[in-house]
Amino acid sequence: MFKLKNEDNGGAGARTGVLSTKMGDIETPVFMPVGTAGAVKGVTEEVLNSIGASIILGNTYHLFLRPGMEVIKKAGSLHKFISWKKPILTDSGGFQIFSLQGNSKVEEKGVEFKSHLDGSKFFLTPESVVDIQNILDSDIQMVLDNFAPNPSSHKEDKFALDITTLWARRARERFLEVGKRENMQFGIIQGGLNEDMRSESLEKLTRIGFDGYAVGGLSVGESREDFLRIISHIVPAMDPQKPHYLMGSGTPEEILFAVEKGIDMFDCVMPTRNARNGSLFTWSGKVSIKNEKHKLDLSPLDKDCGCYTCKNFSRAYLRHLYISREINSSILNSIHNLRFYLDFMQKIRYSIDSDKFLEFRDKFLFKYNKGE
Amino acid sequence: MFKLKNEDNGGAGARTGVLSTKMGDIETPVFMPVGTAGAVKGVTEEVLNSIGASIILGNTYHLFLRPGMEVIKKAGSLHKFISWKKPILTDSGGFQIFSLQGNSKVEEKGVEFKSHLDGSKFFLTPESVVDIQNILDSDIQMVLDNFAPNPSSHKEDKFALDITTLWARRARERFLEVGKRENMQFGIIQGGLNEDMRSESLEKLTRIGFDGYAVGGLSVGESREDFLRIISHIVPAMDPQKPHYLMGSGTPEEILFAVEKGIDMFDCVMPTRNARNGSLFTWSGKVSIKNEKHKLDLSPLDKDCGCYTCKNFSRAYLRHLYISREINSSILNSIHNLRFYLDFMQKIRYSIDSDKFLEFRDKFLFKYNKGE
Numbered sequence: 001m002f003k004l005k006n007e008d009n010g011g012a013g014a015r016t017g018v019l020s021t022k023m024g025d026i027e028t029p030v031f032m033p034v035g036t037a038g039a040v041k042g043v044t045e046e047v048l049n050s051i052g053a054s055i056i057l058g059n060t061y062h063l064f065l066r067p068g069m070e071v072i073k074k075a076g077s078l079h080k081f082i083s084w085k086k087p088i089l090t091d092s093g094g095f096q097i098f099s100l101q102g103n104s105k106v107e108e109k110g111v112e113f114k115s116h117l118d119g120s121k122f123f124l125t126p127e128s129v130v131d132i133q134n135i136l137d138s139d140i141q142m143v144l145d146n147f148a149p150n151p152s153s154h155k156e157d158k159f160a161l162d163i164t165t166l167w168a169r170r171a172r173e174r175f176l177e178v179g180k181r182e183n184m185q186f187g188i189i190q191g192g193l194n195e196d197m198r199s200e201s202l203e204k205l206t207r208i209g210f211d212g213y214a215v216g217g218l219s220v221g222e223s224r225e226d227f228l229r230i231i232s233h234i235v236p237a238m239d240p241q242k243p244h245y246l247m248g249s250g251t252p253e254e255i256l257f258a259v260e261k262g263i264d265m266f267d268c269v270m271p272t273r274n275a276r277n278g279s280l281f282t283w284s285g286k287v288s289i290k291n292e293k294h295k296l297d298l299s300p301l302d303k304d305c306g307c308y309t310c311k312n313f314s315r316a317y318l319r320h321l322y323i324s325r326e327i328n329s330s331i332l333n334s335i336h337n338l339r340f341y342l343d344f345m346q347k348i349r350y351s352i353d354s355d356k357f358l359e360f361r362d363k364f365l366f367k368y369n370k371g372e
Numbered sequence: 373m374f375k376l377k378n379e380d381n382g383g384a385g386a387r388t389g390v391l392s393t394k395m396g397d398i399e400t401p402v403f404m405p406v407g408t409a410g411a412v413k414g415v416t417e418e419v420l421n422s423i424g425a426s427i428i429l430g431n432t433y434h435l436f437l438r439p440g441m442e443v444i445k446k447a448g449s450l451h452k453f454i455s456w457k458k459p460i461l462t463d464s465g466g467f468q469i470f471s472l473q474g475n476s477k478v479e480e481k482g483v484e485f486k487s488h489l490d491g492s493k494f495f496l497t498p499e500s501v502v503d504i505q506n507i508l509d510s511d512i513q514m515v516l517d518n519f520a521p522n523p524s525s526h527k528e529d530k531f532a533l534d535i536t537t538l539w540a541r542r543a544r545e546r547f548l549e550v551g552k553r554e555n556m557q558f559g560i561i562q563g564g565l566n567e568d569m570r571s572e573s574l575e576k577l578t579r580i581g582f583d584g585y586a587v588g589g590l591s592v593g594e595s596r597e598d599f600l601r602i603i604s605h606i607v608p609a610m611d612p613q614k615p616h617y618l619m620g621s622g623t624p625e626e627i628l629f630a631v632e633k634g635i636d637m638f639d640c641v642m643p644t645r646n647a648r649n650g651s652l653f654t655w656s657g658k659v660s661i662k663n664e665k666h667k668l669d670l671s672p673l674d675k676d677c678g679c680y681t682c683k684n685f686s687r688a689y690l691r692h693l694y695i696s697r698e699i700n701s702s703i704l705n706s707i708h709n710l711r712f713y714l715d716f717m718q719k720i721r722y723s724i725d726s727d728k729f730l731e732f733r734d735k736f737l738f739k740y741n742k743g744e
Contacts, residue, residue: 039693039700046680067692071668075688083684276699296443308418312455316447320439321411327648327702328411 002028002212002243002264006353013236013262014357016349019212019243021139022182023079023087026054028243028264029352031255031345032089033338034272037062038082041272042334045084051307051339052346054086055139057267060132061093061124065115069135077137089267090138092129094145094164094188094216095248106146106163126167130174130185138183140212142247143171145188147217157192160217164190165204172208184211186245189234192217193226198234206239213238214245215263219254228257235261252281252344252368256361259348271341275333278322281340283364285371287315289333294319307339308332374400374584374615374636378725385608385634386729388721391584391615393511394554395451395459398426400615400636401724403627403717404461405710406644409434410454413644414706417456423679423711424718426458427511429639432504433465433496437487441507449509461639462510464501466517466536466560466588467620478518478535498539502546502557510555512584514619515543517560519589529564532589536562537576544580556583558617561606564589565598570606578611585610586617587635591626600629607633624653624716624740628733631720643713647705650694653712655736657743659687661705666691679711680704 005016019026033040033048036059040048048056058078067081075081078088096113097104103114110125126144133141146163148156168187175185187205191197205213215234218227231246235258238244245265246258255266271281278289282302287294289301294315301318302310309318309332321329344364351360377388391398405412405420408431412420420428430450439453447453450460468485469476475486482497498516505513518535520528540559547557559577563569577585587606590599603618607630610616617637618630627638643653650661654674659666661673666687673690674682681690681704693701716736723732 037692037696037698038689039696039698041699042703044680044700044703045684066696067667067688071670071688071692074668075670075686081686081689083689295439296446298443298447308416312417314447314453316439316443317410317453317455320409320443320453324409324411324438326409326411327413327699328416330699331414331416331703 002241004241006355008352008357009355010358012260012357014259014348014352015240015262015264016352017243017264019264021055021087021184023085023139024054026087027349029255029259029345029348030054030265031341032057032265032267033341034267034269035082037066038078040338042275042330043272043338045082047335048084048338049086051335052342053338056084056086056088058088058090058136058138059093059096060090060129060136060142061096061113063090063136064093064124064132065117069132073135079137087139088136089140090133090136090142091247092133092142092144092188093124094142094147097146098149098220101149108163108166111144111146126171127174130171130179134179137180141175141179141183141185142214143168143185143187143210145190145216147190147220148192150192150221152192154194157194157197160192161190161197161201164188165201168205168210169208172210186210186212186214186243188214188216188247190217193222193230195230195233198230199237202234202237210242212243212245214247216247218246219249219268227254231258231261231263235263238262253365255344256348256364259352260357260361266345271337272334275337276330278329278333280333281337283340283367285368287372289315289318289322291319301336302340305336305340305343307336309336374613376613378727380724380729381727382730384632384729386631386720386724387612387634387636388724389615389636391636393427393459393556395457395511396426398459399721401627401631401717401720402426402637403713404429404637404639405713406639406641407454409438410450412710414647414702415644415710417454419707420456420710421458423707424714425710428456428458428460430460430462430508430510431465431468432462432501432508432514433468433485435462435508436465436496436504437489441504445507451509459511460508461512462505462508462514463619464505464514464516464560465496466514466519469518470521470592473521480535480538483516483518498543499546502543502551506551509552513547513551513555513557514586515540515557515559515582517562517588519562519592520564522564522593524564526566529566529569533563533569533573536560537573540577540582541580544582558582558584558586558615560586560588560619562589565594565602567602567605570602571609574606574609582614584615584617586619588619590618591621591640599626603630603633603635607635610634625737627716628720628737631724632729632733638717643709644706647709648702650701650705652705653709655712655739657740659744661687661690661694663691673708674712677708677712677715679708681708
């Protein structure tokens with residue numbers, strides 16, 4: 001169940017809300033740390049709880065391959081298997097159809113995958129993806145979708161859109177037939193960079209009727225202009241009473257833009273992946289920790305951050321760990337980057353509740369872009 | 373300052389004590405987690421504190437090369453640089469002379485190293501190692517020593533022994549001249565697998581006079597018999613009022629054996645390195661977590677362990693993380709293995725204080741060797 005809390009009256013479409021699930025409430029707009037294979041890289045569930053994560057992401061395709069459904073079934077749910085006592089959203093495998101191009105074959109019935117682990121072939125259908133997510137017992141379940149690689153022809157986009165719509169209908173039927181009613185299922189809007197197709201996709205999904213709607217097929221290499229154009233076009237057209245999820249985005253700037261248009265949910269590997277590559281987010285802009293200039297810098301990474309890393313360690317030490325390829329570099333950097341994202345969302349929510357989102361956005365961007 | 377607490381009256385040489393340093397007291401026998409480059413791999417200082425670590429190890433050679441002394445000097449100490457508020461023991465670089473064979477050249481004056489990082493050459497002397505450790509401000513500082521690779525000739529052993537003695541004298545002089553009096557300096561007994569040489573080494577070091585004595589040059593590929601023979605020979609001959617440190621050992625069995633002979637301090641990369649390789653210590657023996665038999669096993673790794681990993685996760689999940697090469701595998705496994713070692717030492721101390729060390733040893737080994 002989704003309940004709107006406040007719509008920013010300062011002229012923007014930004015809104016706060018509460019998404020209630022069987023595993024707890026989620027304050028939106030929310031950022032969901034990505035735990036593809038049942039683990040958010042570099043941080044334990046204890047750390048995730050301490051930095052304020054309210055929901056994490058898992059991936060149906062990856063979890064289906066490994067560890068497989070037998071052990072999840074035995075454990076009772078993905079939550080129990082990974083010891084995470086809060087909500088989980090599971091992506092469907094749609095993104096893997098895209099990212100494993102050449103190792104997947106889409107047809108009307110479903111999609112044939114060659115496992116990225118051992119090359120073995122298997123077949124996923126919109127229905128089987130629902131069944132798998134039922135075993136995972138994920139609180140929010142994404143339908144199997146399809147989208148064309150960018151750049152794509154009108155024909156490719158149309159094919160992907162039609163498949164997505166067809167699959168969405170079948171997935172919804174299956175969910176209503178066998179899914180647990182306490183869980184939610186979200187439809188995924190496709191249509192590439194074509195506004196008409198995006199509208200068509202949204203319209204058809206809305207007619208099927210989902211518990212929430214996601215914008216898929218973005219943040220996959222399109223230009224910034226195209227990203228902004230599609231978000232601006234489609235989000236304001238989405239049912240305002242339902243949660244809006246932008247899949248796989250993004251940078252702080254992208255998140256601000258999407259929140260302004262009315263997006264409620266985000267996920268992205270950026271904070272954790274960048275952390276492992278020594279690229280760190282701060283309230284004064286991005287920091288490349290390997291940079292020579294940090295060598296003797298005993299100040300914290302971000303004096304405005306209250307995370308474990310910033311409260312205890314210096315830039316010089318973080319640089320040393322990174323240069324020395326110590327595993328603790330990934331750990332400390334991941335704690336910080338995730339905390340930054342979660343604090344960022346918290347401040348966004350607060351600004352919306354105070355009807356000051358645009359002011360927050362401008363202040364944030366000024367400091368963030370100015371750098372140190 | 374070292375104060376003996378209890379000598380087990382059950383016939384064994386095992387003893388408990390308290391080693392007091394400027395950064396706090398250390399209950400012995402103690403296991404010191406290894407943080408070669410200023411980080412115990414896979415665990416933060418917060419975790420180290422929570423599992424009961426009372427002292428950690430750093431390595432002078434590694435820290436001298438990277439991050440270098442400039443930043444440590446600026447930070448004030450190694451403790452401050454790495455945010456560790458308890459004692460630190462620093463190894464000297466003697467082991468690196470051994471392990472970087474071909475990249476080091478020993479002469480009377482000192483040792484020429486070729487950096488394992490960039491091949492650059494530099495020269496360490498017993499005196500400069502003291503100076504470096506003064507900058508690190510380590511609470512317990514090991515002298516620069518030398519030992520021959522195993523197997524070695526009598527002549528090689530004798531050369532290494534003489535160098536070690538010569539260097540020890542010069543190191544002690546330097547330490548008394550420039551070292552901070554609140555820190556301690558330990559001598560290192562060498563002499564290979566030759567009992568007479570070991571005795572000679574101990575005698576000469578004792579005449580120089582150190583705050584503690586270490587047995588070096590073991591756990592480097594010698595047979596178990598040789599290891600046990602040298603320990604049995606030399607440890608009972610060491611000044612009972614001074615702390616006895618066995619460098620670089622060992623397995624739980626080796627620790628039990630050495631404690632029985634009167635060793636007070638241990639360090640070893642085994643718990644953390646094995647953790648990263650999926651080899652886990654439990655009270656019922658070693659467990660290879662990648663083993664197929666754990667695939668559906670939802671029980672904890674060790675039901676007798678109270679660590680974060682065992683209290684929250686199953687063998688099946690730990691196996692999944694290991695097989696999936698998730699960084700969280702190293703994190704959770706390291707927490708467990710270190711906690712196992714620290715709990716093990718705590719139980720050893722308790723058994724000695726109760727004059728029941730041999731009983732504890734036998735019970736432990738029975739269960740540990742029986743396996744699951």
